[in-house]
Structure formats: structure tokens, C-alpha cells
Amino acid sequence: MQASLDGLESIFDQSHVQLSGFECSEKAVSAVVAAFQKQNDVEQGARLGRKNMQVMDRLAKMQAHKRNSIARLRDSYGISSLATKAANEFHALRQRSTNIGSLTDVINSVPDEVPLLICNVLVGSAAGTCYVTHAHVLFSTQLLPVLGGSRIHLFSIMDIEVTINAQSNTLLSPLPASISFTTAVFGSRRSTREEVYNFIPSVGARRFAKFIEVLRDVASENPESLKFLEKGGLGDI
Secondary structure, three states: OHHHHHHHHHHHHHHHHHHHHHHHHHHHHHHHHHHHHHHHHHHHHHHHHHHHHHHHHHHHHHHHHHHHHHHHHHOOEOOEHHHHHHHHHHHHHHOOOOOOOOHHHHHOOOOOOOOOEEEEEEEOOEEEEEEEOOOEEEEEEEEEOOOEEEEEEEEEHHHOEEEEEOOOOOOOOOOOOEEEEEEEEEOOOOEEEEEEEEEEEOOOHHHHHHHHHHHHHHHHOOOOOOOEOOOOOEOOO
16 A cells, blocks of 8 residues: 555656646746847847938938939029029019019019929919029919910018819819918917919929928028938938
């Protein structure tokens, strides 16, 4: 009887040792898996960080290219004969504007604003041409196509807000999307916005609005905000 009990205790002890060994193996495997997962998380975070840096670097380079392109065209007066001729024509039209702007705008009206965009526009029922410089938007519309005559409107880019109006879906007048210029009107208690001009650009409303947005960003952007290393990439982020 005692021998039988001793045999059962021996079998129990062996099972306990085997179970403890299995638990140790499980813990070891779990530790290895956790280490691999931690290493994978670290490497994935590093890859995402490098990818974000690459995206930021590309965006910064695009912004710099955009700014430099506009600056070169803007400063091409007296360097390029075509740019100089276009600027002189713009200045001649600007002098005939019915809303030339503030007194400072008139005093600083020098013939060096090179048109960065010229496109056809439809203002109501009148056709015309739109000139966009780095600081102004000018419209020259025909009063009477047969008899001649034109009307000139001038707007400062920094004084207007651009709104895209949805295209007309009516069968009688299926017109594309239009652009509205609005300015701030200050009342006795609060300021509101008032539409001062509405037109349909030949280049498309969204493209025109995006171009104005780019010019506004360039005008208000600090040229030193993006610094590049010699081998490419951002110096300061």
C-alpha cells in the first residue's frame, strides 16, 4: 500500500515538473513575441516619422517653387520685353479704373505690376478680360460690343474674399460656376460682407479661386519660413 502511494506521489511530482516546464516555455515564447512586437512598433514609428518628413519636405519644396515662380514673374518688369509690355498695358487700364482704391494705392501706382494671369470673363451679359497681378485684379468689360467703350474695375487682392457660386442647372441658362468678390462693410454694431463683383472666368471658377488663394498666401508668407539644406530637405521644422 505504501509502495502504491509512493508511486502516485512520484507520478504527481513528474507531472508538476512537466507542467512547470510548459509554463516556463510559454512565458519565454510570450516574452520573445512581446519583444518582436515592441521592436516592430519602434520600427514602424520610425518609418512613419521618416515618411512624414518626406511629405513635409515635398510640400515645402512645392511652396518654395510656387513662391519663387510668382516672384520671378512679378519682378520681370524691365527684364522681359513681353512682361514689360503687359505691365504697361495693365497700368494704362488701371489709370482708367472707376474704383482705383485708396489714396495710397494711387500714389504707389507705378507701372511695374506684371500680369500673372490673363483670361476672358463674362460679367452679366458683357464680355471682358481679367488681369491678375500679385496685388490686384482688374476687369475690362465692353459696354456696347458694336459701339465700343469699356468699363474698368480694379480690386486689391488683400481686400477681397473669393466665393464660388454653384453653376446654374436651369435648361434656359446653363451657366458654369461663377465667382463673387465680397468686401467687409462695417456697420454701427457689426461688420458684414457685401458682394461687389460677380463674373464667370474662362479658366474655371475653382481654378481661378485657387490662383487667388495662392497669391494671397505668397503675399502674406514669410520668405524665411522655409529653409532648405544644400542636399535638400528642411533645415528647421
